[in-house]
Amino acid sequence: MNGLKGVAAVIGVGESDYVGDHARVRAGEKPHDSNGYAAVAFKRAIEDAGISRDDIDGLIVGPTVAYERIGEVLGINPTWGGQQDAMLAVIEACMAIKSGLATCVALVYGNDQRSAAVQYGGPEAMGGNMFLSYVYHAPWGFTSQGSLYAMMFRRFSELTGCTERHLGEVAVAQRLAASLNPGALMRKPITLDDYMASPYICAPLHLFDYCLINDGGVALIVCEAEKAKRIAAKKPVAIHGVGRFDLNRGATSLEPRLLDFYRPAQEACAKQVYDMAGVGPEDMDAVQIYDSFSCHIPFALEGYGYCRSGDVGRFMAEEGIALGRKLPVNTGGGHLSHSYMQGWNHQVEAVRQVRGECGARQVEDCRFVHYNSDVAGKAVSIIYGV
Amino acid sequence: MSAYRKPLPTDDPLMAPFWQNAKARRLSVQSCRDCGDKHFPPGPVCPKCLSEDQEWEPVSGRAALVSWVRFHRAYWDGFVGEVPYDVCLVALEEGPLLVSNFSGPVPDDPKAGTPLEVVFEDVTDTVALPKFRIVA
Numbered sequence: 001m002n003g004l005k006g007v008a009a010v011i012g013v014g015e016s017d018y019v020g021d022h023a024r025v026r027a028g029e030k031p032h033d034s035n036g037y038a039a040v041a042f043k044r045a046i047e048d049a050g051i052s053r054d055d056i057d058g059l060i061v062g063p064t065v066a067y068e069r070i071g072e073v074l075g076i077n078p079t080w081g082g083q084q085d086a087m088l089a090v091i092e093a094c095m096a097i098k099s100g101l102a103t104c105v106a107l108v109y110g111n112d113q114r115s116a117a118v119q120y121g122g123p124e125a126m127g128g129n130m131f132l133s134y135v136y137h138a139p140w141g142f143t144s145q146g147s148l149y150a151m152m153f154r155r156f157s158e159l160t161g162c163t164e165r166h167l168g169e170v171a172v173a174q175r176l177a178a179s180l181n182p183g184a185l186m187r188k189p190i191t192l193d194d195y196m197a198s199p200y201i202c203a204p205l206h207l208f209d210y211c212l213i214n215d216g217g218v219a220l221i222v223c224e225a226e227k228a229k230r231i232a233a234k235k236p237v238a239i240h241g242v243g244r245f246d247l248n249r250g251a252t253s254l255e256p257r258l259l260d261f262y263r264p265a266q267e268a269c270a271k272q273v274y275d276m277a278g279v280g281p282e283d284m285d286a287v288q289i290y291d292s293f294s295c296h297i298p299f300a301l302e303g304y305g306y307c308r309s310g311d312v313g314r315f316m317a318e319e320g321i322a323l324g325r326k327l328p329v330n331t332g333g334g335h336l337s338h339s340y341m342q343g344w345n346h347q348v349e350a351v352r353q354v355r356g357e358c359g360a361r362q363v364e365d366c367r368f369v370h371y372n373s374d375v376a377g378k379a380v381s382i383i384y385g386v
Numbered sequence: 387m388s389a390y391r392k393p394l395p396t397d398d399p400l401m402a403p404f405w406q407n408a409k410a411r412r413l414s415v416q417s418c419r420d421c422g423d424k425h426f427p428p429g430p431v432c433p434k435c436l437s438e439d440q441e442w443e444p445v446s447g448r449a450a451l452v453s454w455v456r457f458h459r460a461y462w463d464g465f466v467g468e469v470p471y472d473v474c475l476v477a478l479e480e481g482p483l484l485v486s487n488f489s490g491p492v493p494d495d496p497k498a499g500t501p502l503e504v505v506f507e508d509v510t511d512t513v514a515l516p517k518f519r520i521v522a
């Protein structure tokens with residue numbers, strides 16, 4: 001199956017100033033609303049690509065902004081438009097390009113979640129009325145995103161022997177990466193002892209297992225592969241393969257989460273993306289994993305074939321997931337320490353690693369970077385490369 | 387009991403029989419009259435065979451622990467006084483999973499598979515919450 005292999009490439013990436021904006025938000029200011037962050041990122045992305053707005057004929061916006069309004073703000077009348085999360089925006093752009101409905105698609109995201117005090121748990125939780133689990137589980141006090149992952153990790157730990165200290169490898173490795181990333185919010189290195197001493201939020205998960213909440217914007221320019229070579233200022237980063245598989249049955253009562261750890265979705269998605277790209281986990285120089293919570297990483301490392309099933313605790317501790325170890329994961333610091341842009345900043349980090357632009361945190365001779373996410377059983381995977 | 391400040395079940399017509407049964411000290415799940423599939427939460431059709439012919443069937447109340455967590459932070463005002471508090475996930479003998487709370491004494495680190503049985507706690511005049519007691 002060739003599918004979307006090599007159909008499109010990323011030619012431009014842009015992010016807002018997470019560090020500067022976060023300092024202003026914490027001081028009580030409001031640098032931008034979600035549209036404003038999106039606009040900053042978009043301008044940086046077309047500048048990075050070396051193209052003009054007129055080269056763009058597709059627009060896909062993230063879930064936290066309004067499609068029509070972003071098109072109006074940025075002055076884009078596209079031949080293809082839509083709204084998706086980060087990973088599906090990349091895939092939809094490839095599909096639009098493959099089908100001839102667009103040739104150069106801007107993917108644009110902005111989120112003022114911190115300054116707008118968006119809640120991800122409790123009675124005001126974003127989307128609470130739509131997520132059935134919140135409705136059904138509230139009378140027993142089970143109403144936060146983190147608690148769902150805590151429940152999942154407790155059982156995983158009991159079955160596999162991946163301990164809390166093993167899990168701490170994730171927060172420590174990603175903080176090390178962030179310490180080498182001038183664009184990251186949390187740059188002070190931590191140790192495993194710091195991790196173990198950090199307070200529980202919902203045990204067995206500690207404070208350092210939780211992602212940040214901050215404002216920001218991200219944009220990517222995805223372009224048809226031949227056109228990309230003609231118009232881009234930098235060498236395009238190819239999208240070699242994509243995959244998706246969702247587990248919806250029994251979702252509210254947490255069956256795919258607690259009984260299967262979403263493994264069947266990851267395995268189906270892995271087969272799709274590796275077959276399409278013609279490469280496998282052994283070919284990857286770095287991995288980016290959606291990390292609203294740290295435990296996404298061990299689940300994904302097993303599910304996508306980076307270590308043997310049941311062996312991830314030892315793998316993380318002995319072979320290592322930090323920069324300079326066996327398999328660098330979330331090389332910019334991820335959602336835990338870089339910025340919580342709901343998967344968008346992971347795409348940018350993947351592109352920059354393949355370009356070799358990452359300075360002190362650059363993975364040597366980085367040819368392939370694998371992104372994957374399994375948010376609530378929706379397994380999505382993308383392989384970027386030279 | 388008018389001072390109860392924790393979240394209560396929403397007015398979901400599909401769930402009404404579950405709460406009526408709970409008030410009568412019966413734990414029940416939706417069951418398909420066509421294929422026999424037992425599922426929770428309820429749906430407008432059977433998720434296995436898509437039949438609309440569904441009923442509520444009492445279950446034994448026996449269950450096994452799947453996992454549990456301890457909240458050290460309260461996301462609802464009604465839970466502030468109880469932090470830290472536990473939430474568990476149990477597998478009913480009949481198959482479906484339920485989120486709930488422990489009732490009664492709990493060991494330091496209860497393991498998956500620990501046998502449990504349902505108890506009901508009246509929290510308002512109309513609502514009884516099913517919770518689970520560890521079977522000695």
Ligand SMILES: [Zn+2]
Binds near residue numbers: 419423434
């Ligand atoms: Zn049926």
